[in-house]
Amino acid sequence: MHDGHFGRFGGRFVPEVLTTTLDELETAFDKAQADETFAAQMDALRRDYGGRPTKLYLAEHLTAHAGGARIYLKREDLAHTGSHKLCNVLGQGLLAQRMDKRRLIAETGAGQHGVATATIAALLGMECRVYMGEEDCRRQRLNVVRMQLMGAEVTPVTTGTRTLKDAINETMRDWVTNVETTHYLLGSVVGPHPFPMIVREFVKVIGEEVRGELLEREGRLPDAVMACVGGGSNAMGMFHRFITDETVRLIGVEAGGHGLDTDQHSATLVAGTEGILHGARSYVLQDDYGQVHPTHSISAGLDYPGVGPEHAWLRDTGRAEYRAATDAQALEGFRLLCELEGIIPALESAHAVVPAVELARELGPDGIIVVNLSGRGDKDVDEVSHVLEMVTPSDGESDVHAPDRSPAHPPRSSARTSDSPQRAASSSTGGEEG
């Protein structure tokens, strides 16, 4: 893949004012990649500051619950700042420093990338502003406070959908205005070239770690690696090292929201069409005229009508598969990890859990699946308790219950080894994919 294209996807559709800067960014990245001191700096920061490599955990209770393939969790939730996002911001923060930019700006949906950017700005002594949709500021309030504590200015975005899409628009507008002093620290494998390539290079360490450790422990590659997909950075980080391992299925799970038969979802690769958004050609949720649709997901981080161009290419070549999990399925996955494993996952990451359980049953006990647990769920606790109460009473979504009313597995011991009828019922509704 050269000149920023992945097949027909990617490219650089931005105002002229940014093209010279994007060239400079690419040059700075190429130079850094060839520079051993940059690599050493990254390694040290990742290890001592970021807590890498993150653990690979065999989720025995989830595995027993599924009754099939072994399910491993890649514990990105244990990395500093609570998600995989730090890998990318460490790299771009150091690049910004090398380019003499003293100000970082970023968009954020769930706040995970905003928190990571605020963190690196504090560490490197840079000014930082984060744009976050007003609606997302509300539902991820904890992360707003975290950013502010580290000295970042959080600007709520009140235009358009008031979520991630418009946060990106607003960050782009800031960048167009302040490009000479400011680096746009883009948080996913989206945007104009060279961002999808740079972000991928900084997050691909996830899959590299998984591959190395699994070979050591199991003596073989996994049958499938899975990750949630919004813009697609944690999935690309997981997939990239495995692209040439043709026996390994790469499975991305998008946000199915209220269902793909509604317009209330964010499943861009499953249900979108080709278009140009935020500087790149990819799949987009849009109308026949090219006006971008508002989207919905219970998770702010997946609530986005675009997706990284390399994912579009992996989809079209058939190398990766993409499916969708609904809000209800994400909540189900959230609850499974909480109750079976004692891990509170981010709602984003929770989207991959129910599809992983289903796949585990398909593959049978000889299979191995690795799920990227891209973030932890402290930030979601308020929202989840709120939503569970809303959907609990008899509204037909019988597989979602508030924990105090109906624990996933009332008799703890049996729950870990056998399916309750309720569980079987819920998983039968879980096969929604495109």
Next chain:
Amino acid sequence: MSEAIREANGEGRAALVVYLPAGFPDMDTSRACLEAAAEAGADLLEVGFPYSDPLMDGPVIQQANQVAMDAGYTPHDDIEMCAQLDANLDIPSLVMTYYNICWHYRAPDRLAGFARAAADAGLSGAIVPDLPVAESAPWLRVAADVGLASVFLAASTSDDAHLASAADASTGFVYATSTLGVTGTRESLSQRAEPLVSRLRAVTDRPVCVGIGVSTADHAAAVAGFADGVIVGSAAVRAAADGGPVAVKRLVAALAQGCRRGYRAPASSESAR
């Protein structure tokens, strides 16, 4: 389109380019506002086709776009309005919109379909601010086929090679952005505009118009001192919002005076003509 600019220059004034979005506050009023701009002395009209994610636009134009989209107008309605406009006016118009709108028009023809529809509606050219020269080959081909001029943006942050390629690809005029940033009114004119125009003059003989942040008659007069044309957008949209065609007419008349008052023919190109 470049003829219209040269003609204005020949009459001792900078050409005045006025931007207004189609469908704001409704389709008929937007056409009336564009016609009022023409009557009051605009030399070129720039018709915005609203897009959901206009990342080069500031709040004034964003809000106007939103009003038009909320009213349910589509790019097909916008094209139709341009056709009516063309029937009523004798100055050239160009469309300004984002690449995703062009690319989706009349799928599967897409870009070619958009170019043909624009030409059929009497439009003379197109400005697509998120289409840089490096990505423009497919568009330039279909635009040239139907005789549509293309206008590319040039910015002070661009190196000389980018400036030269933007100027070469611009078959109408070169759009020099006066300041870094998105569209919007500004109190004072940026100091960056004049040096940028000088740099462009060194690499092109094409007309150079200056826009973004040019809001008042005094700004227009200042820009007319070094550029071939003056582009005013957000100030016109604000006038349309506040007082409809009457207010647009008043503003454009004042801007046109500024374009005349401040005009100085560039020494080198004067002799070339």
